[in-house]
Amino acid sequence: MALLDEVKSELSEIDGEMAAAQKAQATAMLRFGGGLRKTEKGIIVQAQFDSLEAARWLQHAIKHQYGHDSILNAVDRQTPNGPVRRYLITIDRGGVALALQCGLLDRHTHQVVGGLPKEITSGNIAQVKTIWRGAFLAHGALSDPGKASYLEVVCPTDETVIDLTSAARRLGISAQARQLRSSRRVTLKDPDAIERMLILMGAPRSAREWTGKRSDGEARGKANRLANFDDANMRRSAKAAAEACEKVRHAFAILGDDVPENLRAAGQLRLDHGDASLEELGRLANPPITKDAVAGRIRRLLQLADKVQRAQQES
Template identity: 65%
Template sequence: MALLNDVKRELAGIETDPPVAKMAQVATMLRFGGGLRPVNNKVVIHAQFDSIEAAEWLKNAISHHFQREAKVTKVSRQTPSGTVQRYEMLVDRGATALALQTGLLDRRMHVVVGLPAEVISGNISQIKAAWRGAFLARGTISDPGKASYLEIVCPTHESAVALQGAGRRLGITAQTRKVRSSERITLRDADAIERVLNLIGAPRAAREWTGKRADGEARGKANRLANFDDANMRRSAKAAAEATQKVLHAFEVLGDDIPENLKAAGDLRVWHTDASLEELGHLANPPITKDAIAGRIRRLLQLAAKTEKEREQGTK
């Protein structure tokens, strides 16, 4: 969530776009933030955002570029995970004219269900602005260290397809999917997400995403290696304890009738229960290899098993 706020704050701070790009961003934010609604036989524009910076940017753009008044109100909503803050933007006076100016209403006064034709067929700055506006309105991004995704909730299937098509002009290959009743545009490739952040105007957030993702991957690798090493140690300790019990049983079976080199190897196993075979080899006098100590212990156990079997057969 912290990264998401940083991305939207950075995007809302962009002031260098040409007027046509700003108009494309306004249209897309209105469409993805809520759109047109009939109230008391007239049209109002009612949009909702999770970022105060996004709501204020849209309010100021409507005032400066379209000379319309917009009001922003903070509202609280209860969810299963707690209280969330949202920012509602309302345009009641002149909403029909604003909808026509932004292309949300066509010339026949029909609501455009996707994105205005002027946006999706516009220049690259307009396409970038449309993606920026869609993300400001309904975009989310995973925090670094978690499964990578960038997602935009779309108001209609047509708007999802329009945004997907506009993205292809930027080299963005995004997938559309339906989750319950909502249409979504989703990116899961981490490098593609970084590229999108740069394209829509959030290079600082892109650098943060890349840096934290690299840190998270490094920590994840270190944790996996540590867990792997820990598992190996547990397996080795268990095997050593089992081998010690087998050697003690062999000593009971064989008594004093044990070759000296096999008895010395068995003693090392019993005296140094936690030591590895390599360490036991170093402790031998003279030192021997890991394979040699393992071979002597194996022959000791085989000799004990053979002796025990012969005794059982002799008693029958």
């Protein structure tokens, strides 16, 4: 099971909360999962979810908190990534009454409310937590561990963006509103804030798993970066050593037997141990010398060869 599915499954298992909190969650799920559709016969309330457990939770809440029956259907649709299954809750009988009870319709004007009703946005902290829980169950997403961290909810209206960011602020969490193509989103990117929000919504088990996998992913990412860095350094060192060997051979060809013994010995060490570092060459010398001494002798050997070559060209 994917981690996002595990989070939504854990959130859907929560039971036994006060009626006000359950109603706040049901209202958020209806608002973020779909909303109201007007027909000739009245209003149909619908909400769609990617989690069967979430859809069943809402169906149960609508029956026991508001006294309305609902229909649960599985809906398959094609996407660019292949077929996906969604779960659709429909209330076609008593839709107006339910919308008024949830606060999705204004009691005086019967106009659709753009955001969430003030009774729950200004309610107690338990209600504020369930606003986020309901919104996340309806249209939430969570990054896979090891990737750039985010937790976000797609919002149906500008008003719901404001309500959700305000709810996060009441929970002590900073959430960012952003527009991605045609969708409005409220996003958390700080890993600590994401972990805290998962816990506040009621998914501590998933929060621990997400944090643990994220840490493992970061460790693997760091190890890969270090390995790549080391590999790049090794390639550069090998290339430099090969170039140094070629220069030494060229110097020996120009100088012939007319090479000071200490410079010849340093150059021969370079040729005999092409992959060795200067420090390793110094230890292989007889007697051992420092890497700076090795580098200096090879440098003087090449300079001497250049000097002799220029003299030959001028004569």
